[in-house]
Amino acid sequence: MGYDFIIIGGGSAGCVLAARLSENPAAKVLLLEAGGRDRHPFYHLPAGFAKMTKGIGSWGWHTVPQKHLNGRVLKYTQAKVIGGGSSINAQIYTRGNALDYDEWRQMGCEGWSYEDVLPYFRKAEDNDSFENRYHSKGGPLGVSRPRAPLPICDAYFAAAAELGIPRNLDMTGEQQDGVGYYQLTQRNARRSSAAMAYLGPARGRPNLTVRTGAQVRRIVVEKGRAQGVEMADGTRIEAGREVILSSGAIGSPWLLMLSGIGPANHLSGVGVAPVLDRPGVGANLQDHLDLFVICEVTGPHTYDRYAKPHWSALAGLRYLLTKRGPVASSLFETGGFWYADPDARSPDIQLHLGLGSGIEAGVAAMPNGGVTLNSAYLRPRSRGTVRLASDDPGQAPLINPNYWADPHDREMSIRGLKLAQEIMRQAPLKPYVLAERLPGPGARSEADFIDYACRNAKTDHHPAGTCRMGSDPEAVVDPRLRLNGIEGLRVADASIMPTVVSSNTNAPTIMIGEKAADLIRADHGM
Structure with missing residues (x-):
């Protein structure tokens, strides 16, 4: 069975995209999430965050030994559950500084200045305290005072x-x-994750299919175009219009490299046949x-x-x-x-x-x-990498924030x-x-x-930058989030940030999902 859009990753941006693209009843949308559903009460009770960095709903990854931290290995919590980071984070609603986005524009990312992205922050919000130039009510995402x-x-x-x-x-x-x-991504003293805020109201749509426990093996690329995905069990699913990768700053470059898209020398060295030599994939990793x-x-x-x-x-x-x-x-x-x-x-x-x-x-x-x-x-100059340990998708990626x-x-x-x-x-x-x-x-x-x-020292759980957006030839995606060198493939999550924002990254990732949905609809006349 084929779909118009296949979204890989049911995290903050992926849930937004699934909900927004399926608003058009003519668009058949498939959302694939490797993790499970958010049935456990810890995903919904605000204090459940205390359990999250201790294992629930995560991949269980660690960094490689950090050279400049005396060789220390850090626990690196990345979500593995529908809703992604928004289902396991501390629910802190921050956006970064306006100058972060203006610098993105100065780096060649037209359409991503603060004035360009502010409407998408406001569109997402249902704020219980403010309604003004910076905030709004009536959006999907509950934003509340403590x-x-x-x-x-x-x-x-x-x-x-x-x-x-x-x-x-x-x-x-x-x-x-x-x-x-801080304001919090909560509504009525419950966590307002992207899964609850966006997917919840959309789940009854006949044109939206959500699969959890669905591990993608690779993106299928033929004749320079993303045709669909191959699942872990070998089945193939076709995408008529686009494959959209929203697996986060670690997961997105990881899957691109498993699909042969990344630094060719590295891919060959771990047994992956290169499909597209794109050295920027997995580079530029930033974290707080x-x-x-x-x-x-x-x-x-x-x-x-x-x-x-x-x-x-x-x-x-x-x-x-x-x-x-x-x-x-x-x-x-x-x-x-x-x-x-x-x-x-x-x-x-x-x-x-x-x-x-x-x-x-x-x-x-x-x-x-x-x-x-x-x-x-908030504005580290150090840059790290995400790399493959092998061509085995069951083996954790090599995460090196290079703190x-x-x-x-x-x-x-x-x-x-x-x-x-x-x-x-x-x-x-x-x-x-x-x-x-x-x-x-x-x-x-x-x-x-x-x-x-x-x-x-520990991570603040804010990785970004590993599929950098830009207008230069080395950029992984262009300012419309299309992957340079392959048609029908887009990336939309924190990995596209040229520089990590000066705050928590969840609200900016939801904004990226909102803006990406508009870019996709415009490109396809939806």
């Missing part, structure tokens, strides 16, 4: 003010600078590296106590009755944007206040309760860590903070901080 802040959040705002960092009531509006509550301060608290000021069974039961009951409390919290819904480099063109540090300790895999938990302040440098390859990134990261420390040491937080435990008073010299970072 339901479960704690008094320590206000103390954090006051502590930041001691350092001259202002309060910002809308960090996705006119100004990004400052600290505040996260460092954190963990403090022990003076009492039950965070949500750590709810990890105990009887408290967990009480939290569940409170959520059922009021839609508030710890279950309604994403646990990282407070934060902000500020500067490591005071001369930076816009904030280059992002902060996330974690209302507990040990929330994510590999992060220490305080036995008597704690609070975490994460810091990430800190550029020493500038290390310097800015350490400055961001010290900023987080300074905030946590301010007077307004003293009633809440007993002592800093990590990095702790033992970290004094620059070498101490670097050593701490090498042992504890």
